[in-house]
Amino acid sequence: LQNGTLSRADAATAFVNSSEAHRQIIDGFYADFLQRTGSKQRDNWVNALDGGSSTVEDAGVGILASDEYYSRVVNAGLTS
Secondary structure, three states, X not given: OOOOOOOHHHHHHHHHOOHHHHXXXXXXXXXXXXXXXXXXXXXXXXXXXXXXXXXXXXHHHHHHOOHHHHHHHHHOXXXX
């Protein structure tokens, strides 16, 4: 930024698309939706995000569509 080779927008994009940002997003999904850490599955999602083969939306949908999430919601009586 200081020498003019990287714009603020480029710096922000690099931060948002970093592995650390991806880990934080996926960790949040696992904590919020499944009430646990992601461990191996988290690494798979982070690698997919880093490699561009999945989006954050894909990861969220994948976790919400999982058998584990469905079982947790049904067992908690959160369905109608």
